[in-house]
Amino acid sequence: MDRQILAILQELIKADLRLTDTQLGLLSGLAFAIFYATLGIPVARLADRFNRKNIVAISLALWSMMTAAGGLAANFGQLLAARIGVGIGEAGSSPPSHSIIADLYPPNERAGAMGIFSLGVVLGAALGTTIGGLVASSYGWRNAMFVIGLPGVVLAVIVWLFVVEPRRGLSDPARAPDAPGTPMPGLAAGFASLGRSAPAVHLVIAVTLTSMIGYGLTAWGPSYMQRTLGISVRDIALYVALPGGVFGVISAVGGGRIADRLARGRGLYAQSLMVAVFKLVALPFMLGFYLIDQPMLAIGSYWLSVLFANSYLGPTFALIQGLAPLRMRALWAAITLLVINLIGLGAGPTLVGVLSDALRPQFGADSLRWALCVFAAITPWAIFHYWRAGVLLRRAAA
Template identity: 65%
Template sequence: MDASTTWVPDERDQRALRRRGWTLGLLTTAYFFSFMDRQILAILLEAIKADLQLSDTQLGLLSGLIFAMFYATLGLPIARLADRSSRSNIIAISLAFWSAMTALCGFAQNFTHLMLARIGVGIGEAGFGPPSQSIIADLYPPEKRASAMAIYSLGVLLGGGLGMVIGGFVAHSYGWRVALMVVGLPGIALAVIMKLFVVEPRRGLSDGKAPAAPDGAPVIGMWKGIAALWHNRAALHLVAAITVTSLVGYAVTGWGPSYMQRSLGMSMLDVSKYVALPAAFVAGFSAMLGGWLCDRAAKRRGIFAQSYVVMIMKIVAFPFALGFYFVDNLALALSSYFVAAVFAGAYIGPTYAMIQHLAPLRLRATWAALTLLATSLLGLGLGPFAVGQISDMLKPTYGAESLRWAMFSVAMLTPWGIFHYWRAGVLMKRQLGEGGVG
């Protein structure tokens, strides 16, 4: 499936490599907008609930399942298109569309209106992740890919955090509707910049291989691509690991601000000022630390060691994550939250980098889309929705504290994800050889 001959970079290749820093920066910025537009509802949920008279289950649907259904299912056919055509064009169009739909959310008058607008956001964002990861994998060699993906993952961590900061401040002064418009509209201008400046690299450039076929030529069929991932047991465990971890993570980011308001006595503005902004930078530090440690481990021991690094960081974070739900003292609860965040954000970049390393060149966007399909439907879709449903079920017994126990229940899935990271490391070492570099 992959070409094995060494490819000598031509002038176009050298230009792509010279500008790869700019390309990575723009993709990270677009990812920032993607997650800001996706996660801003977290800080606005209590205001939206009061204004539109919604239940926790409905809020869970809006922040998770409804968005995820369209985001995940459309990601795969768009990724198939990205594996055979211009990825930069797909990214620019997607960015413009989801940004416009985010702004449109601000005009919603009821649950149905907001649901339809959120579906639009999901449709637009479906076209961003897989082609972006494919481009980064082509621009950075395996020994630098985890760090590059870690920088890219800053978009997730900073976008989610700063989205809550911006949303909280704007909503406090002007209402939740204006907040959605403020974060949505700038993305349209960014889409134009993306179209003009993002480099479209040759496929397989950073691997030193000739492309399997020119753009537009027939590529591996979708079902064969799915089968290839299914039969790669190491990749399958990585997908399972990031899916379970994402489910817990989306539950925390989706409901954390509401939990802080209901159980810890914080206001929406307090969460924006004292939690969201510091958490964004702590998570960003975690991502960079994870990427650096994983690349360092890969150089010393092999690519497989990256999975063990992520596993260890998740193990260290776990008891502090649980402490967040068991401590009533505000200072201690937030301290546990921040300590957990130092280690918890490290998994995203390295996991995607390992999957891209295992994927055939012409299936990189497809495997990224399959990973996003799992993390979106099961992680983003079920995480916030499950917390909302469990919270409503426990409300007769625990009252206002039902959300605390709902979030704790989902957090207890973390050891399951840790197991998959361990197993992926074992299988990668076998698959790639003792050096684990393949």
């Protein structure tokens, strides 16, 4: 919610602070991603050594307070500083969380668990849009930032007090942990070990491309609906985001469950192939959202794309954690997130904004529509890498 709240507020912020699309893209993209991605590496090293749930709690408190601080911004520079603070805080979330989940669930149940964890992305985007849109439409965008940000501080206390820190390697009894006193692998060793795993490399490329497309489309979706389809902030919050969240939950949880069944019946390789097929099915509906002028039909096409497209999160991260050495799980997660977020989150929203401004002289008010179409059309590239990862995993298992 703290990351996606900006999407529904962009048009209000743009009018209030007199920003360009490029500046809006920087706020939700590159400026956020640089700190979020790069700081994930040192946080992961801490998570591979120390108590992971405490790192998550501290990070949650920080990014929640910085989200609320964004509501006090009087200009682009101040809002930029607040969003950088959110990125710094969020850097401490995913690497230790992935590591904890990998210790709690065996390989043939891990995709389902990661799918449930990925609901943070799905429900965060939906609830951030819904709550933020409703509050902003009645009380302004600044109060929406306060409402979304401050409850996270309370949740941080709950995480600190009640979340359990599992023993490392708990769910991988066949992979014995290193003996006490064994030196921790260094950062270079982490990059080298991931680079030596061809399936992992293809998975990282696939999820990076998918994230770049997804972050770009998600960051600008509400603005597109307001500018081109003529849907109000309140109606997006009530009638688009909530059903979209339901379809996203079905996709994330269902995708994880299907992936677990495929792993038990056919092998882990089938999970990557499943994602490739689902992404292929989602593609025409994704494009339809931007090419259909009738609002209700366009929104229906959007919901159908979400139903299939969000299934990738659980299987992808579960496969990467399954390939990672035990003492490098948080580090592999951080390396993956470094690439995903520098390229995906950093480039996605930013490039959509730049492309929209560049296309404005030719397409006018429709410039954002065509910028988003260009991004959606990159999807087959990601599909190829999911397919290739599945092929390599199948060969390795033979």
